[in-house]
Amino acid sequence: MTAMTLPALPEESFQRVLCVVAHPDDMEYGTSSAVARWTARGIEVGYLLLTRGEAGMPNPPEETARLRVAEQRAACAAVGVEHLTVLEHPDGVLVYGLDLRRDICHEIRRFKPDVVLGTAYDVETPYGFDQADHRAAGLATLDAIRDAGNQWVFPEEDHEPHDVRWYLVPGMPGSGATHGVDVTGEPLRRGVASLEAHGEYLAALPQHPAPADFIPQFAAMSGKAMGVEHAVLFRAYDLQAPPEFGTGDEG
Ligand SMILES: [Zn+2]
Structure with a gap:
């Protein structure tokens, strides 16, 4: 089935996108290239960071x-993001729970996005075991989307x-991605x-590869799945689509 290519996200229907992540830098390992495309097309994008990343360096x-947080502000400016909210949940020991859901729900109701971009909440990923904060953030984001709609x-x-x-x-080639965003150029x-x-x-991470090397390499791998030079892949869920098993009578 290698001839099959992933479709583009229906971004012409997007007006506001809220991205929810655990840490400063979580958006910048590929996903922010898609954000740069969206902001250039007039889509409003906001970031909600659940922690300030204070446990990430020896300082x-x-x-x-x-x-x-200052570096995150600069990262946002690089891709046209003007709405940055940084909460002060504890980095490294982020806990899934009602506090987290309430805070994310609050931001969804305030920013009113038609798209919420979260992180995956799987234990195992194609690049190893995921970090605990990412799982907590991802699951709380999924639940907060439903919370936000319930009065x-x-x-x-x-x-x-x-x-x-x-x-x-965010999706990986060969790992459940349903759509792509062409980020070539x-x-x-x-x-x-x-x-x-x-x-x-x-x-402070001496073994870390240069962004200009590995971000394009990964985007090129993802691009093959979409039939373009460089892409970012996603698993996309239409939360207002009728259930596939039903008659479509209920909203
Ligand atoms: Zn992280």
Whole structure:
């Protein structure tokens, strides 16, 4: 079935995309190239970071938090993202629970996205065991999407309930991706620049490959799945599609 190529995401229907991740830099390992394409097309993109990434460097945590949030701001600027919210859940020991769901639900109701982009919540991934914060963030994001649409869940919120149309999770070639975003050219360049914006953080990881080397390599692998030079892949779920097993009578 190698001749099959993945379809493009229906991004012409996207107006607002909220990206929810655990840490500064989580968006910059490929996904931000898709964000660069979207913002260039006038789509509003907001980032919600659940932690400040203070456990990610040998420096004292408060110093690291300030540095990493500043680097994230620069990373956002590289791909045209103006809405950055950074919460102060504890890095490294992020806990799935109602606190996390409430905070994500609050941001969904405030930002009113038609697309929420979260992280996967699988234990095993094609690149090894995933980090605990990523799993907690991913599962809480999935649940918060449903919470946001229910007026009886977190009713103390000062915003109206909000229904999200699309739920996206980054995908890998050959690992459940359903759609792709063509990032050939300028979006890919800006995506590379967004990871380079985490300069001091990356400098503290001496074995880390240069963003300008590995981001295009990975995007080229993903591009093959879509039949373009460079791509970012996603698993996409239309949350308002009728259930496949039903008659389609219920919304
Ligand atoms: Zn992370």
